[in-house]
Amino acid sequence: MGTTKTDDEAGTTEATEVKPDEETVHATAAEETPEEATAEADLVEAEGDEPSGVGQGAGAVVSAALGFVSLSGSWVGTVASARQSLIGQMHAQTSSASGVAKLLKEGYGDAWQATALWGGIFALLALVVGVVVLARPAFGAPGRPQAVWIKSVAWGGVALGVIGLLLAVLKYTDVLLGLPSAG
Numbered sequence: 001m002g003t004t005k006t007d008d009e010a011g012t013t014e015a016t017e018v019k020p021d022e023e024t025v026h027a028t029a030a031e032e033t034p035e036e037a038t039a040e041a042d043l044v045e046a047e048g049d050e051p052s053g054v055g056q057g058a059g060a061v062v063s064a065a066l067g068f069v070s071l072s073g074s075w076v077g078t079v080a081s082a083r084q085s086l087i088g089q090m091h092a093q094t095s096s097a098s099g100v101a102k103l104l105k106e107g108y109g110d111a112w113q114a115t116a117l118w119g120g121i122f123a124l125l126a127l128v129v130g131v132v133v134l135a136r137p138a139f140g141a142p143g144r145p146q147a148v149w150i151k152s153v154a155w156g157g158v159a160l161g162v163i164g165l166l167l168a169v170l171k172y173t174d175v176l177l178g179l180p181s182a183g
Helices: 022-030 034-046 054-072 075-094 100-139 148-172
Strands: none
Touching: 054 100, 054 148, 075 100, 100 148
């Protein structure tokens, strides 16, 4: 950036532009701190020249949330369980020869399996979303590293998804907390 001298300073009637010498420009650029360089790079990233990673971060958080829901239960799983329980009770009451074993299976076993099924679906979604977030840099911008927090949260989502899927399979197959025997 140059400055313009006025008529009094230049001693002429024309305005002349004074340009800084190259040493001054290079000295000013060398004085820039790493924080300023990082801030400038972040500003360029925010302006849209390069992808910001917001989508990957959101995907990682969604993966972790889905994994948590697969372990803790969801509204959908609760409603499906209650529905199966109601259907089982209706079948048991309309059947004239309903035994305790049939009541347990239809009233509680099917509801338990419905809960396990929905937990497994959420776990599988967490697993898929987490893997996609982790694999995204290989297909999008291979030269640009992924933020550490995105990797950490995505790995957390994958781990929760694997644990949730394993527990859902164990619950669905009655290996984990199976129904008590009626007789």
